Amino acid sequence: MSHATRIELPVLPEPRLDLPSPDVDEAVAAAAVLADPTRAAILRLLRDGRHCVCELAAATGQRENNLSNHLARLRDAGLVRASRHEANARFQYYERDEDAIRGMREALRDVLG
Amino acid sequence: MSHATRIELPVLPEPRLDLPSPDVDEAVAAAAVLADPTRAAILRLLRDGRHCVCELAAATGQRENNLSNHLARLRDAGLVRASRHEANARFQYYERDEDAIRGMREALRDVLG
């Protein structure tokens, strides 16, 4: 046999310590929004159409001021819009911004594959 | 004009207080895993193949014992598997469980649409 070494031998591990750190900021921000049961339920409910605060409060079992807090966070994140009811302006009706939701989905997809 | 009312009049709002509360537990659990930069980076890095702890630590800029903590959480959640290197068993190589990852993706998709 010549001096040629066998190809299938187990190779010594040489950890690569220069891997680039992936950019996951968007995905983490999206996940932080969803990591609360009330906010996740809001986004799930609004998937089927607009709802006012009292409806969302009843469906989630939360008090209305608490829901208002979560809705403010979703508004600041640009994920939902609010507009008063045409016939009775006491009610704020919320709907999703589907463009922003799509952005969340793509950021999460980049991490999960 | 007869007594027939016009059809296009704005309708009085009657909030539906009996909406069923959506089940978002799985999506919330998935989001809680991703809502940390280190864990999100780990899952993103393992998307391209197996890596040992020291590689993940270098790429994320975290200390190895801290990474070990996060990897334990991912293991307990069934999202990653560990196995020692064939040629040098000092190194624990981690890889994703793609079935579990797919479960996460579907749970999140149910909320985001």
Added chain:
DNA sequence: GTGACATCTCAGCGATTGGTGAGATGTTCC
């Protein structure tokens, strides 16, 4: 205007959680 209703804002408290430090376990090399 007055009262009732729907929503909003924000300070404060309690619970959860990520990073650290120190020590323990398992592996390789000499």
Added chain:
DNA sequence: GGAACATCTCACCAATCGCTGAGATGTCAC
């Protein structure tokens, strides 16, 4: 065997976060 290495475990502390309570704003009905 002993030393160096790679990883793990866990108690502790500081920071974060969600719920509550109280008060403010805006709208409707009378």
